[in-house]
Amino acid sequence: MGSVVFKSVVKNFGALNVLRSLDLAVPDHKFLALLGPSGCGKTTALRLLAGLDMPTAGKVFIGERDVTRLQPRDRDIAMVFQSYALYPQMTVADNIGYPLWIRGTPEAERKAKIGEVAAILEIGHLLDRRPRQLSGGQRQRVALARAIVRDPAAFLMDEPLSNLDARLRLTMRGEIKRLCQRLSATTIYVTHDQVEALTMADLVAVMHGGELQQMAPPIEIYDRPANRFVATFVGNPPMNILPAGLAEQGVVAGGRTVPLDPARLEACRRAGIVEIGLRPEDCLVAQPDAMNALPGEIYVVEPMGNETLVNVRLEGGNVSVRAGRDFRGAVGENIGVAFDPANACFFNAAGLTAVHRVNSNGREK
Ligand SMILES: Nc1ncnc2c1ncn2[C@@H]1O[C@H](COP(=O)(O)OP(=O)(O)OP(=O)(O)O)[C@@H](O)[C@H]1O
Ligand SMILES: [Mg+2]
Structure with missing residues (x-):
C-alpha cells in the first residue's frame, strides 16, 4: 500500500482551468472521500492519479514514487468506475481474474485468488455467470472483486454506488467500508453525496470550483467547516x-x-x-x-x-x-x-x- 500525494496539480482542458493548484496528501491505509458538487473536478483528479490523463502542471506520487509520467498499468492502482465496466462476454470468474491474467499469473494461483476475493465479497456462487445475469449490486461486487484481486497500492473509486437504487446503495455503502477496513487499503472515493463521504471515510476532502476547500476527519468537517461553502454543502438539511x-x-x-x-x-x-x-x-x-x-x-x-x-x-x-x-x-x-x-x-x-x-x-x- 502507499500514500497518495497531489503536488500543485493544475489541469486545463484548453482554456478551461479545471484544477487550480491541487495539494492533497492521503496517508497510507486511509480512506479519503473526495467530495464536491458536479463539475468541481473530482473525476479529473482521479483520472490524473490513475494515469488516464496528464496534469498540465504539478506532480502525482503514489508511495514514494513520482508516477506523473507513468502509464496506468505501471502505477499499481485499481479503479472502480460508476459504470462497473465488466466484460459482458466473460464469466464472473474471468472478469475478476482478468487483471491477474494480464500479468501472466499462473492459472492455479489465479483460481485460488479469484476464490479468495469472491468469498470476501460473497459472490462465490456466481462465478460461472455472465454480467447480464447479475443484479446491479452483484455487478458492483464483481467490479470490487476485480479491483482487490491483485493487492494494488491504492484503490480509486468514482461514484461506485450511483447506479444502484437507494436501498442497495445503503447496503453497499456499509459493505465497501467494511471491505476497505479489512484490506486496510489506501482508498480515494469520489462522491458528490455528503452522507457517503461522512459515513465511509477517515478523511473528507471537500472540493469546489477546482480548489480544495478543506480536508479533515468527517466530524471536524461537520463541526468546524472552514468556510461557508463547506458548512452548507455538508449536512442535510x-x-x-x-x-x-x-x-x-x-x-x-x-x-x-x-x-x-x-x-x-x-x-x-x-x-x-x-x-x-x-x-x-x-x-x-x-x-x-x-x-x-x-x-x-x-x-x-x-x-x-x-x-x-x-x-x-x-x-x-x-x-x-x-x-x-x-x-x-x-x-x-x-x-x-x-x-x-x-x-x-x-x-x-x-x-x-x-x-x-x-x-x-x-x-x-
Ligand atoms: N476531457 C475533457 N475535456 C474538456 N472538459 C472536460 C473534460 N473532462 C472534464 N471536463 C470539464 O472539467 C470540469 C470538471 O469535470 P469532472 O468530470 O472532473 O467533474 P466531477 O467533479 O467529476 O463532476 P461529477 O460529479 O458530475 O462527476 C467540468 O466542467 C467538465 O466539463
Ligand atoms: Mg465525476
Whole structure:
C-alpha cells in the first residue's frame, strides 16, 4: 500500500482551468472521500492519479514514487468506475481474474485468488455467470472483486454506488467500508453525496470550483467547516445561514439580539462577521415571543417519521429546524426559533468561518 500525494496539480482542458493548484496528501491505509458538487473536478483528479490523463502542471506520487509520467498499468492502482465496466462476454470468474491474467499469473494461483476475493465479497456462487445475469449490486461486487484481486497500492473509486437504487446503495455503502477496513487499503472515493463521504471515510476532502476547500476527519468537517461553502454543502438539511450584525451585548440576527458571551462577542467583532450559521438540529421551535427566540412563521412542515423538519420564515431568510416527531403546526402560524449561540458559527465577509462553535464542554473546539 502507499500514500497518495497531489503536488500543485493544475489541469486545463484548453482554456478551461479545471484544477487550480491541487495539494492533497492521503496517508497510507486511509480512506479519503473526495467530495464536491458536479463539475468541481473530482473525476479529473482521479483520472490524473490513475494515469488516464496528464496534469498540465504539478506532480502525482503514489508511495514514494513520482508516477506523473507513468502509464496506468505501471502505477499499481485499481479503479472502480460508476459504470462497473465488466466484460459482458466473460464469466464472473474471468472478469475478476482478468487483471491477474494480464500479468501472466499462473492459472492455479489465479483460481485460488479469484476464490479468495469472491468469498470476501460473497459472490462465490456466481462465478460461472455472465454480467447480464447479475443484479446491479452483484455487478458492483464483481467490479470490487476485480479491483482487490491483485493487492494494488491504492484503490480509486468514482461514484461506485450511483447506479444502484437507494436501498442497495445503503447496503453497499456499509459493505465497501467494511471491505476497505479489512484490506486496510489506501482508498480515494469520489462522491458528490455528503452522507457517503461522512459515513465511509477517515478523511473528507471537500472540493469546489477546482480548489480544495478543506480536508479533515468527517466530524471536524461537520463541526468546524472552514468556510461557508463547506458548512452548507455538508449536512442535510444544510446549515442555516442568516445575515448577522453585532450589538453591545450580542449578535443581531433574524430581528433579535441574542446575547453572546463577551469573549465570543469580541472575537466576532475582531473578525468582522457578517453571517451566523446554525445547524437545524441546534435550533428549537419556541413560542413566538419567547426570550431570545427569533420570531417567524411556519413556511412548511415535513414529517419524517422519526422527526419533523420545520422550515420557518424569519427576517433575513428561512431556516430549517429539526423538531420532534410529535410536532404539530400549520403553515403561516407564528413561531419562534431558539438556539444556543455557543452552537453557532460565524462567517466573515470573505465567507470564511471566523468563529467556530463551542463544544459541549464549553471549550473552543
Ligand atoms: N476531457 C475533457 N475535456 C474538456 N472538459 C472536460 C473534460 N473532462 C472534464 N471536463 C470539464 O472539467 C470540469 C470538471 O469535470 P469532472 O468530470 O472532473 O467533474 P466531477 O467533479 O467529476 O463532476 P461529477 O460529479 O458530475 O462527476 C467540468 O466542467 C467538465 O466539463
Ligand atoms: Mg465525476
